[in-house]
Amino acid sequence: MNEFDVIVVGGGHAGIEAAHVAAKFSRVALIIPNPNTIGMMPCNPAIGGPGKSQLVYELHALGGVMGILADKTAIHTRTLNASKGPAVQSLRVQNERDAYSVEARALIESNPNITIIRAEVASLIKKDNKITGISTSDGRTVSAKSVVLCTGTFLAGVVWYGKEKRDAGRQGEAPARYLSQSLRETGHKLTRFKTGTPPRIRSDSVNFEVLELVPADNPAKSFTGTTNAKADASPTWLTHTTLDTHRLIENNLQHSAMYGGEIDSKGPRYCPSIEDKIVRFKDKDRHLLFVEPDGLETSEIYLQGFSSSLPPYLQDEMIRTLPGFENAVIQRYAYAVEYDILDPTQLYTSMMSKNLNGLFSAGQINGSSGYEEAAAQGFIAGLNAANYALGKDLVSISRDRGYFGVMLDDLVRWGIDEPYRMLTSRNEYRLLHRQDNAEERMTELAYQWGTIDEQRYMRVKASLDRVKQEVERFEKSRYKGELASKILRRPEENYQSVCNYIGSSDISLTVREKEQVEILIKYKAYIDRNQRDLESRKRYENMSLAGIDFKEVNSMSNEGREMLEHILPDTLGAAQRLRGVRDSDITALLVHLKSR
Template identity: 55%
Template sequence: FLGGVVWYGRRSRPAGRQGEPPARFLSRSLEAVGHTLRRFKTGTPPRIRADSVDFSELLVVPPEVPPGSFTGSPGPHAAKLPTWQTRTTSRTHRLILENLHLSPLYAGDIVGIGPRYCPSIEDKVVRFYDKDSHLLFVEPDGLATSEVYLQGFSSSLPPELQEDMVKSLPGFGRAVIQRYAYAVEYDSLDPTELTRGLQSRFLPGLFAAGQVNGTSGYEEAAAQGLLAGLNAARYALGLSEVHLPRESGYIGVMVDDLVGRGTDEPYRMMTSRVELRLLCRADNADERLVPLAVEWGLRPREDLEAMREKYRRVEAELRRLEALRVDGVSGLVWLRRPENTYGALAERFPPPVPLSPEEAYQVEVRAKYAGYIERQEQLRKKLRDLEGFRIPEGLEFPRIPGLSREAVEKLSRVRPRTVAEAARVPGIRDSDLTALLVHLRVLSR
């Protein structure tokens, strides 16, 4: 963490992650070359010794079998371990509410801005006072580790209080905390000062990824690291910077949000941020991204040919089903019915060459969701047309019916010039854009 300070109750010390030192002086160097820094805050839940948990009291969430993946080749251990669920209790809530004065957040010690969508357990209990309990996920830290991760239970309360809080949870009556939860404050860059390849605009050759760019979360950091690392290597080789288009997928959306609009709170990547999420599915990641990966030297050309051949077979099968008559309708119409599956159809009317499981899944998805996918294609065209919709200067966003509270807050601050720019403001949903367009059409009459 840049200038990291960790908090356990009202006590704090300079630190990075567990047992690591902070980056003490890099913040000054970044400011010296022109970068603007903000102070953010996040937290982490406690890690519990697995052998101290009574798993018989927890709800088992089995792994997906067969496991899904973006590459089509999941890792060998992807379906090895389950996850479990437990819930907070009235005793958990009472312990928190009676000891809020020990929270550095509620005592005013922490000045950093925390994530809107990943609140601490203290925040959940206070904000949602009417809830009797909150769902928690018990996740293994790894295949061979002795710890489980209590997801949804991040806290900055003192360690001695965490002991009682954890033991108030079903299945954790004898729990032994291996590592306590803590809050951490840290510096982050204003990501609008980066290029879309995540290179500093002030110091060529410096690339940034992860929490330093204002994001929160492991996946967000890894995704940025992929793009920043690729461009750092290209820079060292004297090659031009490459960018991921927004419509290419979640990484493109995240980078466009960060660089195009910035963030005033720790940014999390959520499906609601992706306008074309039905076109950016895990199962078609190869179709969207393998061509770019091959062009940039990350994948061999054979992968591109294999991907194209896969989708040629998928399209050929869709054409066959369209011409096929099944129970008085075309095979595609038959397959769109919720109770029908491609497996059953292929058993009755086998294709000339059997499809792989991945290809069969593509056929079923494209058949069943054809109407929705077509609607998303139309939305893609509309988004390109949105640049033509100008937003009047001085428009009062709070007066627009149907806008979410978050949309009103962010649009009022960013003041986008077009609906396309509004669409790229982090947190603006499709429903917000619809409300804005309806209002603009009313004004234009």
């Protein structure tokens, strides 16, 4: 049978989420050249990090699977920015690379509504500006009412080792050779991006005694509330570049694919190659590098922060300038990869193409970078592909609801000129959109959409009720005449210490629920202010800017003024989404509008 409701092209992190959520409602074909690569982690063996963990928590709350896979295969968990406020605290989970892929493939293969088809997609088939299926490179036709493209770095992919060029979407894997042309023929604008990956080192060739140990969280943390027995089984370490590293790279930039002129496409600003770091940050005499195991039973070490497009013989020399790596042996060399992407302004926030009804896309094909960004887009694209196939309304998530909405808004409304990475700094309401309250923000939506069942919905509601009751108890209880909530706001106090004064709760709370009670009380003033700001923005979202002379607006940045004069947005809401327009510029505009 070659007729389906939804076709998902690609089995990476976007494809897994797209296929899984679409299969809740429809018959899905997952098309991939090699099913053994489902759920591969081609770059770092980790999930999470600033801005990214928030996406994973939201994805889990919505009914996605990345958090489950990450927790099942975790070998090290660490809360980043732990010394800072909850708005920027982010979980990063180190995973067993091979185990993650095994679990992901098992999840897909065990789903009765998903059929895996081993093939390369060659072209899109359409009729009356609607997608009707795809054709494969070996001449087969697969029909469906909607298609989700999750092609990663495979669209016309080329990998570079110095000046050596190979057609590939990943090391040792053929690219998608024909699909780019089919997209152009259906009216889509494409451009080229670049990314890269570090070398993999033989662990028995590294002197770990001179490296700085990076301890895991104790107890281990998780995305889903469930940790596995190995979640704190392995440490990670730190090393750094040296002046010898820098001199070697500077003296050989002409051999780099990037600096030698072979690659002119844009790479990721927030994950630069080691060549980029040396060139762009000449004032630094060292760059930190994370040394991460690929698993508990593998000999490979991943060197985060050392991606490169220099040739292998130079990589051998570079590695041996690092402390602890004087005798290091590279098992797999670093490389850069160039690939085609769709301009994401050609999409709706539902991830459907504006040029071809029923065509959706997610992940690196949309210009984003990172597993987590891909998975989040895959979920939205897969859900809407099923909705479209079944004649239902398409859905999305607004910017004021969470990191999902911020990313969708950034990609679709602003567009991008470099690989997009989610950061906490992109979210103007990050104190409201914390990783600890993702369920509070997303569960109602998930239940409405049918992506979680009633049992889970009621379980989350009960948890939220327990948190609310405990906050109320703290706001009413006193110790030596002082409210418990006021005592908890002191820097030296925490939830447990105040319970020692006022007594434990009559209801049983989980560790997560206790953490949330503490956050809601300690940061109440800031949360309330952020909420008032959000509500104010929503009220003024549609306020007209017709007839405004931006030169007359006081206290506006030059960059913001120039952008507003160039674009001339119709409303205050449209203005606040423009790149280069700051929150302070919007405040200045609001003051000006009120004074008219």
